[in-house]
Amino acid sequence: MTAESPSYQPFGRSTLESSLAYRIRHRLFTGPDHLLLVRQEGYRETYRRLYFRDIQAVIVRRTVWNRIYAAWLGTFTLAILLLAAVLAVKQSPPPAALIVFLIAWIPGLGLLINAHRGPTCDTWIQSAVQSLPLKPLNRLPLANRFIAAVRQPVESAQGTLNPAALQAFATDSAAPSGRGPETSSTPATDTATIPVLPFRPYRGHAHTVLFALLLVDLAHSLFRFHSTAPVMLITGLILSIALLTSLILALSRQAGTRLPNTIQGLTWTTLVYLVLAYSFHSSLMMFRLPTWNHSSPASLLQVLYPPAGTSMITTSFLVLSALMAGLTGSMGLVQLYRRQSGHPPPPPSPP
């Protein structure tokens, strides 16, 4: 018997799923009568085939990651451009401002690529026996192109779906008695056997407090440009603790609720922002602590939290923090307001 070697055409780009512990590369190919999902983990490549005659549905769900990427990259670009402007105004050596301006192109380019690739999405393919994620199809235009590309071979393998038959099927499957005349030979699928997780009632108070605190943090960062009083530093510490507490509360409350993806995404963005900000602050403290002359606690505070404008690093950090806090806080509050005005709050949970 001669070896059969079907020709495969790659569809989309490969996607990398990685962490400290693993690195998995996903690729998607189209063959003559099937799709090939390739998963490369370490030095092993595994293949899964989905024949066109078996594909029941392709499901695409839009996600908010492109907006989160855009917010991050936009903030970085803006902050670096601001720094370049400050350098230019302060008449530092001309190459410094130019170099910083050129560096701003790195996140700027990322922002453009992100915008060009379109909204992010999760794509799933369903057959009679399994549902598989199509990881390489993580952008909406690409997923739409994929649906357009597979529709013809799938329909030539299965025939065309009549909308009336689909409606009848859906109505029959929703009815408790069974699945209609076409599928009556098989046992009826009882919808009660499929586990359905109920949504937890949640009004969004923890998120309101979190986003409001972020705006307070913005105001606090801006005030630090004008005041170096110890009370400001102590307020900053209290604000940090309050922010962390409300963030933990918001993250624990949002799981399993009807809270929109945008608000949930913004909450995770706040976590990333706070982790980065505190890591940066801690590393700065480690460098500055040896310079303290052990005179008084107030001088320790001055060493650890130098006033804004004393160094470029501190100034850039404060500007970036203020931008991030303002952006995330205002976006979150707007989204919460839209949710409150668009949908009535869920009823309180029964005792």
Next chain:
Amino acid sequence: MTETTGTNTRVICPKCRQELPWFALNTDTMSLCTQCGSAIRACVFPALLHTHQPDPDLPVPVAEGDASCFHHAGRKAVAACEECGRFLCALCRINRMGRNVCAACLSRQKHDGALPNLTTERILYQQIAWTLTLLPLLVFPFLAITAPIAFGYAIHAIRQPPGILPQRRWPMILAALLALAEFALGLWIIHLMLDDMA
């Protein structure tokens, strides 16, 4: 939502696992999931409506004068394996590209690499060879040990039957040549070290 297996009879939202309403299916634009509010586009095909009928070609008991299956003495043979010639019942017969074969022959062919269409996994020897060629450059005194192993993997990658995905041959040859060069370099380093010790 994680990868699931089971019997799918409806289209569900990947986020909230609730059934999508029929008016959200086969639309050209995004629709909102009525449960979680996610923007969804679900393209449905006729296979969703099909039911799996039992195979009418079930094995029948062997009668007087009939040939019986090699594996099931009580069942009537309906075909002979075109590879080994064994008689097969309807259950044991596998129709592979219009040819009747038995499970053992199919398994052997798959193992020999003659059926790339059935391959489910592959070890990437070429990448192992490249890793073993490049990484030990950081610990160059051990080149004399790692280079022959890298060369072995590169040769194994060259001799491997072609996989189902197109793979270029020249990177494997280059890895083998680099491994040979590294082996020579490793030997030279050992020679220098021995000279120093003497």
